[in-house]
Amino acid sequence: xxxxxxxxxxxxxLSAERIRGIVPGYADAPSDEAFFRMFERDKAELxxxxxxxxxxxxxxxxxxxxxxxxxxxxxxxxxxxxxDEAAAVxxxxxxxxxxxxxxxxHGALLKLRAAGVDVDDDAPSVVEPKVRxxxxxxxxxxxxxxxxxxxxxxxxxxxxxxxxxRTVEPWGVASWRGRWYLVGQDRDRQxxxxxxxxxxxxxxxxxxxxxxxxxxxxxxxxxxxxGAGGDERKTTARVWAAAGRAHGLRRRAKMIGSRVxxxxxxxxxxxxxxxxxxxxxxxxxLGQDVVVLEPEVLRKSVREHLLGVLDxxxxxxSTEGWRS
Amino acid sequence: MSTAADRLPRLLALVPYLIARPGIPVEEAAADFxxxxxxxxxxxxxxxxxxxxxxxxxxxxDLSFEGETITVTYDAGMRRPLxxxxxxxxxxxxxxxxxxxxxxxxxxxxxRRALGKVEAAAGAxxxxxxxxxxxxxxxxxxPEVREAVRDAVQRQRALRIxxxxxSRDEISERVVDPMRVLLVDGRSYxxxxxxxxxxxxxxxxxxxxQIQVLDEPAVPPPHAQQQDxxxxxxxxxxxxxxxxxxxxxxxxxxxxxxxxxxxxxxSGGRARVRIRYSDTAWMIRLVLAQAGEVAVEExxxxxxxxxxxxxxxxxxxxxxxxS
Numbered sequence: 001x002x003x004x005x006x007x008x009x010x011x012x013x014l015s016a017e018r019i020r021g022i023v024p025g026y027a028d029a030p031s032d033e034a035f036f037r038m039f040e041r042d043k044a045e046l047x048x049x050x051x052x053x054x055x056x057x058x059x060x061x062x063x064x065x066x067x068x069x070x071x072x073x074x075x076x077x078x079x080x081x082x083x084d085e086a087a088a089v090x091x092x093x094x095x096x097x098x099x100x101x102x103x104x105x106h107g108a109l110l111k112l113r114a115a116g117v118d119v120d121d122d123a124p125s126v127v128e129p130k131v132r133x134x135x136x137x138x139x140x141x142x143x144x145x146x147x148x149x150x151x152x153x154x155x156x157x158x159x160x161x162x163x164x165x166r167t168v169e170p171w172g173v174a175s176w177r178g179r180w181y182l183v184g185q186d187r188d189r190q191x192x193x194x195x196x197x198x199x200x201x202x203x204x205x206x207x208x209x210x211x212x213x214x215x216x217x218x219x220x221x222x223x224x225x226x227g228a229g230g231d232e233r234k235t236t237a238r239v240w241a242a243a244g245r246a247h248g249l250r251r252r253a254k255m256i257g258s259r260v261x262x263x264x265x266x267x268x269x270x271x272x273x274x275x276x277x278x279x280x281x282x283x284x285x286l287g288q289d290v291v292v293l294e295p296e297v298l299r300k301s302v303r304e305h306l307l308g309v310l311d312x313x314x315x316x317x318s319t320e321g322w323r324s
Numbered sequence: 325m326s327t328a329a330d331r332l333p334r335l336l337a338l339v340p341y342l343i344a345r346p347g348i349p350v351e352e353a354a355a356d357f358x359x360x361x362x363x364x365x366x367x368x369x370x371x372x373x374x375x376x377x378x379x380x381x382x383x384x385x386d387l388s389f390e391g392e393t394i395t396v397t398y399d400a401g402m403r404r405p406l407x408x409x410x411x412x413x414x415x416x417x418x419x420x421x422x423x424x425x426x427x428x429x430x431x432x433x434x435x436r437r438a439l440g441k442v443e444a445a446a447g448a449x450x451x452x453x454x455x456x457x458x459x460x461x462x463x464x465x466x467p468e469v470r471e472a473v474r475d476a477v478q479r480q481r482a483l484r485i486x487x488x489x490x491s492r493d494e495i496s497e498r499v500v501d502p503m504r505v506l507l508v509d510g511r512s513y514x515x516x517x518x519x520x521x522x523x524x525x526x527x528x529x530x531x532x533x534q535i536q537v538l539d540e541p542a543v544p545p546p547h548a549q550q551q552d553x554x555x556x557x558x559x560x561x562x563x564x565x566x567x568x569x570x571x572x573x574x575x576x577x578x579x580x581x582x583x584x585x586x587x588x589x590x591s592g593g594r595a596r597v598r599i600r601y602s603d604t605a606w607m608i609r610l611v612l613a614q615a616g617e618v619a620v621e622e623x624x625x626x627x628x629x630x631x632x633x634x635x636x637x638x639x640x641x642x643x644x645x646x647s
Contacts, residue, residue, distance in 0.1 A: 001335050001374045009376050009401050022377040049333055050409035075404035077445035084431055085438035092419035092438075095456075104415035106358070107333065111412070113356055114337035114405035115445070116344030129423070129507035131456055145453035146410060162593060172453035175422075178508070198580055221455045240644075247495045251488055251533055262643045285613035286493075287633035288640045303641060308616030309634040313627070316570075316619045 013066025575617035
């Protein structure tokens with residue numbers, strides 16, 4: 001504390017010897033070696049706290065570097081929040097449920113309070129959002145993003161258990177719908193890629209020197225994450241649903257008229273599907289309560305889904321029969 | 325709890341904090357810093373011994389105590405808090421940006437104003453390496469539903485809702501007493517006491533088809549407890565069944581999307597998992613939708629149910645001539 005006050009109050013750089021002479025505590029050091037050990041430790045602590053410790057010489061005649069803290073770099077800018085703005089800050093601080101971010105958010109809150117802002121962090125809110133960072137890869141990746149350092153990790157592709165070693169220059173991490181993604185330049189593919197943190201297997205290791213990763217200025221991390229979901233082309237489908245069934249489908253569909261199929265009363269409906277493949281899976285899931293009328297490609301796809309279920313069941317029975 | 329590592333940042337913040345609040349009670353300051361009043365007094369005693377070189381009476385930080393309140397009389401040049409570190413700026417600004425883009429937040433305008441002010445004060449420490457999307461594209465929620473829910477929670481009014489229960493594929497009408505709105509994993513939920521179920525339920529806003537704010541007050545019974553959602557929304561209940569599935573590589577997303585237990589790697593990238601479910605019809609829909617990429621090993625009732633529905637669906641589809 002005294003070291004900070006001393007270095008803040010000086011315009012001239014103070015040498016280590018000078019500091020030793022004036023800041024209480026250092027005078028007790030029994031030897032030069034003990035003093036420098038203490039001094040190095042204190043400097044490291046100040047830098048860890050983000051205190052902008054400057055080193056330099058006052059003139060060409062100085063033989064060693066001196067130290068000072070520039071007040072304008074040290075001090076938090078002026079800030080004054082209205083009560084509703086302070087409530088928003090309180091909500092933001094509560095957002096994190098994360099070992100990495102909860103503490104940092106509280107550190108920021110402490111400084112805002114010290115700047116004279118009153119923030120009631122227990123104020124109730126209508127919405128209580130929570131963002132978790134439970135993936136073990138989160139901490140190392142965040143550190144690598146900050147250090148601008150490449151990372152390597154083992155990655156499991158979504159549709160296979162095959163593990164691949166990947167080397168990525170991290171641009172940032174993004175959270176969408178409760179999942180965290182890494183966005184960066186994939187060195188093996190020579191292209192930007194998006195990786196889900198939950199699919200990283202084992203440790204994330206930094207590789208190469210810090211400071212080498214260059215994030216493109218215009219990059220929008222979220223666009224990569226949303227883009228990973230595939231394109232969204234709409235298909236209009238006509239389907240039949242049994243009377244009183246398939247409510248999830250009905251609430252998104254437009255009624256065209258009634259129709260009897262296979263001796264069962266029901267309705268013809270029109271529905272917009274965003275992705276044909278997942279739409280087919282959804283309709284297949286509804287079983288005999290729904291029949292696809294058109295388009296033909298969707299009709300076929302649903303049929304293939306159902307045939308796939310029968311095939312799998314046959315395969316399973318034959319392996320079990322063979323085993324017993 | 326207070327540790328040595330937290331102490332210097334607290335001491336640095338304490339003087340400007342006290343300058344901004346002359347005569348503040350010790351207890352109140354201690355609460356703001358998250359420490360005990362005893363710890364805060366120790367901090368104040370230490371500050372008393374800090375100051376500028378010379379360390380005479382006019383150089384040391386001076387505080388005056390009046391009863392249980394404190395006022396700074398000399399600050400030794402420590403008038404402003406330290407700027408935000410990169411990590412602090414990231415944690416706060418990313419959270420504010422996420423809230424500003426979230427449709428469910430009480431007052432998006434206040435969030436944006438706060439964001440602008442904190443950004444200006446943070447100066448150089450602007451985060452670019454992290455972004456959080458809470459529910460930016462939750463466009464499937466009907467705007468009137470969102471408005472009515474917000475209104476009912478704030479004015480504590482009961483709601484009549486028409487709700488789609490996906491697990492049972494049913495639509496029902498019920499009267500609920502709103503408790504709060506939750507935003508978990510990118511979706512908004514209304515947590516409320518459901519008068520028909522006589523229990524606390526969470527309703528996904530995008531599954532509320534119709535809504536009406538009633539003229540009667542929301543009165544959740546005293547034993548209605550908010551659920552701790554820090555571990556996610558789904559908690560395995562005692563009344564649930566358990567299935568054993570084999571997932572082909574294309575169906576492995578199920579193990580990421582739903583809570584599963586005992587994941588066992590099999591040859592060819594397949595995996596065997598155990599998954600809990602409360603509704604057999606729901607589970608059958610899930611398996612049918614996977615086009616044979618999921619095999620049911622247990623229970624037999626589920627395996628038979630899947631097979632039967634797949635066969636019946638094919639028969640019915642074949643009864644309609646291609647158009």
